[in-house]
Amino acid sequence: MVDTWHYVLAKHAKAMCALERELGDRHGLGPSEFEVLDRIVHHDRKLRIQELCDEVHLSQSALSRVVARLEKAALVSRGVCDADRRGVFVCITDEGRARHAEALPTQRAVLTEIFADAPALAR
């Protein structure tokens, strides 16, 4: 129990730190930015901010800012939702897709390195 917690803490710290460094230096992306891009690519469609919020481990306000940063970097575009004009959908741009594709191997490499010794984990 406590051991599991310490394990999670250690892996999280190590991976987060490495991802921040590698993704930042090589691709100009933070872990949160990459995560959001990754989620959008994975679904391969417009997503509501709210949908992203359920999948990413960020508060709604943090997500709002991540999307703002991504938009400023021209990696995604925001548009109002016609069905519910309070809503905003996020759409990945070609440049965003390219940046994600470029960064993906870096992320995989970091995770492979760090979780090499990890016991296979159910779910």
Next chain:
Amino acid sequence: MVDTWHYVLAKHAKAMCALERELGDRHGLGPSEFEVLDRIVHHDRKLRIQELCDEVHLSQSALSRVVARLEKAALVSRGVCDADRRGVFVCITDEGRARHAEALPTQRAVLTEIFADAPALAR
């Protein structure tokens, strides 16, 4: 691999958030503060800042500030190390020990709740 990472990410977010809330509201401690207190109690002796740094997943600067906060709250005391006058040792106070004892069940309860479904983890 990626699944393991997502698992770590999810558990870390959930546990961290719950700990922040529970430890904060009930005992006036942040997760980092508790962690440091816990490490000291576990060793049951004076510890050098440096030793703590190896065990806690914080940068040296962050740790320095956590200790400063704990000292302000009178939960630990700082003293210069005679052997190496650059060094600082941290000593838990009676009040610190009491606060830790009081908070420990809260932490255990949170972790038990969150890792109830966790597969036993090697190491």
Next chain:
DNA sequence: GAACGATACATGCAGGCGCATCTAATGCAA
């Protein structure tokens, strides 16, 4: 023993996060 690089901890600074709050749009009820 004087000089210089290395080490321990503290601190200035910028950036990201969560909480609380704000604004705008929705929808339900009177």
Next chain:
DNA sequence: TTGCATTAGATGCGCCTGCATGTATCGTTC
């Protein structure tokens, strides 16, 4: 329609973090 509670997302604020750097002490080399 009008009024009000609810919801989506943006933003002000304070806190915590890491990085870079500052200050003091140590150890080694000449």
